[in-house]
Every structure is written in structure tokens, then in C-alpha cells.
Amino acid sequence: MPKIIENIEQKIFNAVVLLIRRHGYSAVSMRMIAKESGIAVGTLYNYYSDKEELTTTVVYLSWKETLKNLEIILNKELTPREKLHLFLESLYDEISQRRGIGNELMKHDLYKDKKFIEIQAAYTKIFRRLLKELQDFEGKNFGESFVKRIQKNILLITINLVNEFIEEDRENIEYLKKIADQLL
Amino acid sequence: MPKIIENIEQKIFNAVVLLIRRHGYSAVSMRMIAKESGIAVGTLYNYYSDKEELTTTVVYLSWKETLKNLEIILNKELTPREKLHLFLESLYDEISQRRGIGNELMKHDLYKDKKFIEIQAAYTKIFRRLLKELQDFEGKNFGESFVKRIQKNILLITINLVNEFIEEDRENIEYLKKIADQLL
Amino acid sequence: MPKIIENIEQKIFNAVVLLIRRHGYSAVSMRMIAKESGIAVGTLYNYYSDKEELTTTVVYLSWKETLKNLEIILNKELTPREKLHLFLESLYDEISQRRGIGNELMKHDLYKDKKFIEIQAAYTKIFRRLLKELQDFEGKNFGESFVKRIQKNILLITINLVNEFIEEDRENIEYLKKIADQLL
Amino acid sequence: MPKIIENIEQKIFNAVVLLIRRHGYSAVSMRMIAKESGIAVGTLYNYYSDKEELTTTVVYLSWKETLKNLEIILNKELTPREKLHLFLESLYDEISQRRGIGNELMKHDLYKDKKFIEIQAAYTKIFRRLLKELQDFEGKNFGESFVKRIQKNILLITINLVNEFIEEDRENIEYLKKIADQLL
DNA sequence: TATGAATGAGGATTCATTCAT
DNA sequence: TATGAATGAATCCTCATTCAT
Numbered sequence: 190m191p192k193i194i195e196n197i198e199q200k201i202f203n204a205v206v207l208l209i210r211r212h213g214y215s216a217v218s219m220r221m222i223a224k225e226s227g228i229a230v231g232t233l234y235n236y237y238s239d240k241e242e243l244t245t246t247v248v249y250l251s252w253k254e255t256l257k258n259l260e261i262i263l264n265k266e267l268t269p270r271e272k273l274h275l276f277l278e279s280l281y282d283e284i285s286q287r288r289g290i291g292n293e294l295m296k297h298d299l300y301k302d303k304k305f306i307e308i309q310a311a312y313t314k315i316f317r318r319l320l321k322e323l324q325d326f327e328g329k330n331f332g333e334s335f336v337k338r339i340q341k342n343i344l345l346i347t348i349n350l351v352n353e354f355i356e357e358d359r360e361n362i363e364y365l366k367k368i369a370d371q372l373l
Numbered sequence: 374m375p376k377i378i379e380n381i382e383q384k385i386f387n388a389v390v391l392l393i394r395r396h397g398y399s400a401v402s403m404r405m406i407a408k409e410s411g412i413a414v415g416t417l418y419n420y421y422s423d424k425e426e427l428t429t430t431v432v433y434l435s436w437k438e439t440l441k442n443l444e445i446i447l448n449k450e451l452t453p454r455e456k457l458h459l460f461l462e463s464l465y466d467e468i469s470q471r472r473g474i475g476n477e478l479m480k481h482d483l484y485k486d487k488k489f490i491e492i493q494a495a496y497t498k499i500f501r502r503l504l505k506e507l508q509d510f511e512g513k514n515f516g517e518s519f520v521k522r523i524q525k526n527i528l529l530i531t532i533n534l535v536n537e538f539i540e541e542d543r544e545n546i547e548y549l550k551k552i553a554d555q556l557l
Numbered sequence: 558m559p560k561i562i563e564n565i566e567q568k569i570f571n572a573v574v575l576l577i578r579r580h581g582y583s584a585v586s587m588r589m590i591a592k593e594s595g596i597a598v599g600t601l602y603n604y605y606s607d608k609e610e611l612t613t614t615v616v617y618l619s620w621k622e623t624l625k626n627l628e629i630i631l632n633k634e635l636t637p638r639e640k641l642h643l644f645l646e647s648l649y650d651e652i653s654q655r656r657g658i659g660n661e662l663m664k665h666d667l668y669k670d671k672k673f674i675e676i677q678a679a680y681t682k683i684f685r686r687l688l689k690e691l692q693d694f695e696g697k698n699f700g701e702s703f704v705k706r707i708q709k710n711i712l713l714i715t716i717n718l719v720n721e722f723i724e725e726d727r728e729n730i731e732y733l734k735k736i737a738d739q740l741l
Numbered sequence: 742m743p744k745i746i747e748n749i750e751q752k753i754f755n756a757v758v759l760l761i762r763r764h765g766y767s768a769v770s771m772r773m774i775a776k777e778s779g780i781a782v783g784t785l786y787n788y789y790s791d792k793e794e795l796t797t798t799v800v801y802l803s804w805k806e807t808l809k810n811l812e813i814i815l816n817k818e819l820t821p822r823e824k825l826h827l828f829l830e831s832l833y834d835e836i837s838q839r840r841g842i843g844n845e846l847m848k849h850d851l852y853k854d855k856k857f858i859e860i861q862a863a864y865t866k867i868f869r870r871l872l873k874e875l876q877d878f879e880g881k882n883f884g885e886s887f888v889k890r891i892q893k894n895i896l897l898i899t900i901n902l903v904n905e906f907i908e909e910d911r912e913n914i915e916y917l918k919k920i921a922d923q924l925l
Numbered sequence: 926t927a928t929g930a931a932t933g934a935g936g937a938t939t940c941a942t943t944c945a946t
Numbered sequence: 947t948a949t950g951a952a953t954g955a956a957t958c959c960t961c962a963t964t965c966a967t
Binding site for chain 5: 948949950951952953954955956957958959960961962963964965966967
């Protein structure tokens with residue numbers, strides 16, 4: 190008896206996020222997703238061509254959300270350095286909220302996926318805009334070689350702090366801002 | 374047809390390193406290892422009690438070698454800062470040589486394995502000794518909170534540079550030394 | 558190609574009975590069951606959590622059926638001795654019909670399984686009820702030590718007759734009744 | 742470095758008996774036998790063509806020993822009934838001593854093996870000689886149909902008593918003699 | 926469209942057997 | 947002759963994917 194499922198993609202999204210956080214990326218099976226989301230296995234395949242597409246889409250959407258929030262910061266009426274600090278705090282919070290998810294990106298070389306190239310491009314764009322403001326405002330000049338590396342490293346460090354030094358959010362954020370200030 | 378295989382452990386080691394680099398840690402199966410190394414599946418189990426022991430041993434040995442080389446640097450007749458630079462260059466080279474393998478310490482919660490607690494303890498010890506020399510010699514003082522984070526981050530950044538900006542070794546190392554000098 | 562299989566549990570049951578009779582309990586593998594029943598290995602695991610559950614369930618069901626039939630006899634309007642004879646004939650027939658399966662209760666320490674403790678308890682109950690009627694009606698008195706041994710032995714002997722002297726059913730049953738009459 | 746092993750067959754025999762008693766027939770592997778006996782796996786294959794031959798030989802030898810002891814009883818200066826009682830006691834003791842072994846004969850349909858046909862023939866011969874003396878001396882007459890069944894059943898019952906009612910040797914033997922006297 | 930039973934290749938692991946030493 | 951490392955088919959079991967309903 191076919192029925193119409195509402196918010197199917199949202200339901201799948203929530204289930205996958207929950208399951209990845211609970212069991213880790215590799216341990217999540219299609220059956221588990223079906224059960225957790227209340228959607229039949231077969232139905233999942235009506236929305237995603239295979240498991241990889243499903244999971245990468247979820248991680249993708251999760252990051253897209255994060256990036257949207259980061260972009261908002263850049264549009265605020267603040268000095269670039271204030272924006273930088275807010276950017277880092279926000280990045281930390283976002284990753285913190287979906288802990289497992291951020292991590293899994295690194296673990297499974299997911300970032301080689303086509304979808305994540307898009308995500309990375311978006312992140313890059315935001316980060317570079319922030320850096321540009323900083324350079325213009327404070328009269329600094331970071332070379333391209335430095336920029337492309339530091340942007341990745343900042344992200345990586347944030348993910349690492351969230352996953353490694355759990356329950357030390359205050360110190361983590363302080364550290365993050367401190368090294369950012371030293372480097373930028 | 375039973376035969377005596379020479380350098381069997383080395384063959385297994387090489388095969389696993391190759392396969393992890395090519396397919397990632399989780400995707401490596403015992404069959405693949407057997408095929409790649411030219412050694413029967415059953416034989417692998419004469420040397421390692423199960424898959425986990427095999428793979429963790431390979432990663433473990435790879436890192437142990439690296440750490441041995443890093444330790445040598447600390448015993449040289451150099452200023453602490455010279456040692457730091459040499460340390461970073463050497464760390465980079467080591468990780469570079471066994472690219473995929475380096476990654477695995479971070480990923481897959483391998484660091485919860487007994488073997489890797491040992492590895493991390495050893496890395497920590499070496500790094501902290503270097504930092505101590507730096508502080509004593511240059512009259513600096515890094516707090517504990519900073520030290521425990523930076524040591525992990527330096528490692529992470531190095532691994533990331535090796536994996537992300539391939540064929541840009543010179544620039545990677547330069548960048549690595551530059552940010553280390555800014556932070557330490 | 559997924560399809561809906563009818564009478565799947567019956568098919569599995571039949572296949573396992575056949576295979577145990579043909580090859581013996583220990584020699585039956587999941588692959589064999591899958592092949593013989595025409596059901597994929599994975600499907601077997603949709604119905605039984607593992608091999609042990611599958612095989613013990615089959616043996617269990619086979620015996621349960623037998624016991625149900627034996628119990629009916631006790632409720633007939635007959636003298637206890639007539640019931641005894643009918644009981645033995647029926648026991649013989651039942652075991653005869655699923656030859657190999659009967660054996661398995663004795664073999665393989667299956668009787669340590671929870672399921673078989675239940676079966677044995679049920680058999681014991683029926684047998685002792687029969688003995689009690691016999692004692693009351695004929696004024697006999699078998700001690701507990703005797704009863705607990707003879708009940709097992711009767712079963713064992715029946716199984717042995719079925720398996721050893723094939724195609725001699727008439728003589729087997731006659732023999733069975735004769736020794737039962739001498740002993741009870 | 743080849744060496745001469747003394748009493749090789751005895752060592753293997755002891756190891757197998759020990760292992761079967763300890764782990765059960767199916768759980769005994771060639772490696773275990775090699776380890777327990779102190780003889781290399783390869784060497785075992787110099788003495789037995791395969792695992793089945795090895796294990797059946799061991800069980801075979803065990804029973805041969807038992808039969809030799811039973812035969813001695815028949816040659817004693819006793820009445821046939823006294824011999825019967827002694828025979829049963831001795832049979833019980835023998836089986837009791839190599840508990841696991843006797844049982845495994847039943848469990849694994851080993852008695853279908855060529856070697857065991859020989860064993861059974863020997864057992865049959867002894868038992869029938871005893872029965873004949875009994876008939877001649879006491880003026881009884883058991884038909885062939887009865888004899889061929891009862892001889893098997895006596896053996897079976899004895900094995901069952903040993904395995905089922907452990908540590909009740911006295912009662913087991915008493916029961917055994919009692920039913921034998923009722924049946925013969 | 927939604928379902929979930931059915932599929933079977935592929936996972937880790939075992940172990941009887943072989944044969945170079 | 948004795949050894950035991952090496953072999954690989956066979957074990958149980960999982961799970962992404964399909965398709966009749």
C-alpha cells in the first residue's frame with residue numbers, strides 16, 4: 190500500500206546524521222538508515238542511486254548549512270578581525286554540533302567526491318573573502334601559497350579540536366583564535 | 374604448493390602500505406592483501422592473529438620507524454630552532470614516503486588501539502623534549518593547554534600538506550617551518 | 558532477482574531434514590541448505606539468526622510434532638499396557654519417518670540446548686505419565702533410579718532400531734514391545 | 742633435522758584420546774594432535790593417509806583393547822550368568838575409562854567405517870559366545886532376531902549410562918545387570 | 926510510489942593437506 | 947625420516963542492491 194511520505198529527504202538526513210554520530214560512518218548500513226528514518230530500503234533507492242550518493246549527500250547538506258551560517262558573519266558590520274574571531278567561533282560551533290559528520294569527511298577521503306569539491310570551493314570563497322578584508326584593512330599581504338594552505342589547516346585544526354579535546358570548548362576556541370591571530 | 378617465502382613480513386608490509394595508499398584503510402581486505410603480496414590468505418594468519426592485528430601492525434611499524442628517525446635529530450649538536458626545522462623537514466619526508474599510511478593514525482579511531490597509544494606517547498615525548506629545549510634556550514614559555522594542542526596540530530598539518538599539495542614538497546616544507554616559527 | 562517465496566519455512570525445514578538424513582548433522586552447511594532449498598543464503602538469515610538457530614529449530618520442530626502425536630495416545634480409552642504398545646509403535650513410526658533427525662537429540666550435545674531441554678522434559682513427562690498408569694493399574698512399582706534410566710534407554714533403543722535394522726520395521730516393533738513388556 | 746621418534750603411534754593414540762575427551766571429536770584438528778603429541782603435522786601424514794584414517798584408527802585401537810579384555814572374561818571358570826555380570830561390569834568400566842571415545846563412535850556415524858565393521862564383528866562374536874553358553878547352561882533359547890538386536894542395545898545402553906548418569910557408577914552397573922537379567 | 930523479502934558477491938577466518946627444506 | 951610454513955577451498959555471516967508486490 191503505497192503512501193506519500195512527507196519530508197522524505199529531511200527524514201533521511203536526520204537519520205543518517207544521527208547514525209553516523211552514533212556508530213561512525215562505516216558502520217552505518219542501508220537497513221539501519223531505513224529503520225531509523227522509518228522509510229523502506231527500497232524507497233531510499235528511489236531518492237539516491239546508491240549508498241555512496243546517499244551518504245555523501247547528507248554530509249554535503251550538513252556542510253552547506255554550515256557554510257551558509259558562516260557567510261552571514263561576513264556580512265555583519267564588524268572589523269575584519271572581529272569577523273575572523275566570530276568566523277572561528279561559528280565554525281567551531283557548527284562542527285561541534287555535528288561532531289561525527291565533520292570528522293567522517295576526513296576519515297573516508299570523502300573530500301575527493303565531486304560534491305565536496307563544490308563544498309570546498311564554497312568554503313574557500315568565504316575564507317578568502319575574509320582574508321582579503323583582513324589584508325586590506327590591516328595592510329597585510331599573505332601570498333597565494335600561504336593562503337591555500339592556511340585555509341585548509343584552519344578547518345582541519347578546528348575539526349581536530351572538536352574531536353580530540355571534548356568538553357574543553359572554551360579552551361579550544363581560545364586556542365583557535367590565538368593561533369589564527371599569530372598566523373594571520 | 375608450499376614453499377618457503379623469503380622476507381614474508383616485508384612483503385606483507387609492502388602490500389598493505391601499497392593497498393592502503395591506493396584504496397584507503399577500510400577498503401583493504403585480506404584477499405586483496407593476499408593477492409597483492411602473492412601470499413595465501415591462510416599464510417597471513419600464520420603471522421597475524423586477525424586482520425586488525427595485521428593492519429595495525431603495519432601502520433605501527435611504519436610510524437615506529439618514523440619516530441626513530443625523529444629522535445636522532447634531537448640528539449644532534451644544533452640549536453633548538455635548527456632542530457625544530459630539521460624535525461619538521463624529517464617529519465614531512467617520513468610521512469611523504471608512506472603517504473596513505475601516515476593518515477591512518479588520525480583516521481579510523483586507530484589511536485584508541487594499544488599500539489597507537491604507545492606511538493602517540495613516543496611522538497609526544499619527542500615533541501615535548503624539543504619544545505622544552507626551545508623554551509629554555511629562547512626564554513619562552515608555552516602553557517600546557519597550548520602544547521598539547523599544537524603538538525597534535527603540527528602532525529595533522531604535516532599529514533594534510535603531504536596529502537593535499539602533492540608534488541609541492543618545497544613549498545610545503547617552507548610553509549610548515551614558517552607557521553611553526555610564528556607559533557613557537 | 559527478489560521474488561516472494563511461498564512456504565519458505567517449510568522448504569527450509571524439508572531441505573534441512575533431507576540433508577541431515579543424507580550427510581549427518583555436522584556436515585550440513587548453510588550453502589548446502591541454500592542450494593537444496595533453492596533459497597539464497599542471505600534469505601536463510603532473514604528467518605534464523607544463525608546456523609545453530611536454524612538447525613536446532615528444525616530438529617526441535619520435528620520432535621515437537623512427534624511428542625504431540627505421542628500425547629494423543631495417552632488420552633485414548635485403552636488399558637495402560639495397550640497404551641504402552643501403541644506408544645512404542647507410534648514412537649517408532651515417528652522416528653522412522655524422519656530417520657536422521659531423530660538421532661540428533663542424542664548426538665552433538667544438542668541436548669544441552671535450551672530448546673532440547675524443553676523437548677526432553679516433554680518426553681519425560683509423557684513417558685512418566687504412561688509409567689504411572691501402568692504401575693497403578695498393574696500394581697507394580699518401579700523405583701526412580703530405574704525410571705530415569707529406562708525412559709532414556711527406550712528412546713535410544715528405538716532410534717537405534719530405526720537406524721540399524723532398516724526395512725525390518727515389523728520385527729523391530731515386535732522386539733521393542735517384547736523387551737518393554739519384560740522390563741516394565 | 743630429521744629425528745627418530747619412538748612410540749610414535751602410541752603418542753598419537755594418547756594425544757587423540759586426550760583431545761577427543763577434552764574437546765569432542767569434531768573440535769579436534771590436526772594441528773592440535775600435532776601439538777599435543779609433540780609430532781609435526783607432516784609426520785602424522787607419514788603414518789596415516791588422512792585425518793579420518795587417523796581418528797578412526799585411534800577409536801579402533803581403543804575398542805580393540807576393550808574387546809581383548811572382554812574376551813578374557815569368557816575364558817574364566819565361572820557360570821555363564823556370572824560371566825554375563827562380569828562382562829557387563831567390565832564393558833562399563835572400559836567405556837567409562839575412555840568416556841569421550843565411546844560416545845564419539847555413536848555421534849559421528851563412525852560405526853559405518855570399515856574398521857568398525859571389524860570391531861563390531863569381534864564384539865558380536867564375543868557376545869554371542871556368551872549368549873550361547875547362557876542358553877546351553879540355562880536351557881533358554883533366544884531367536885536370531887532378538888540376539889542381533891539385544892547385543893547392540895546392551896552396548897548402546899552402557900555407553901548412554903556412562904555419558905548420561907555420570908558419577909553414578911554403582912547404580913548404573915546395578916541397573917545394567919538388572920535389565921540384562923530380565924531380558925536374557 | 927512505497928515496500929521489504931530475496932539475492933549473492935564478498936567479508937574474515939579455519940584447517941586438512943602438501944612439499945621444500 | 948621429520949618438519950611446519952604455505953596453501954586455498956570451504957566455513958559462517960553481512961549487506962548493498964533489486965524487483966515482485
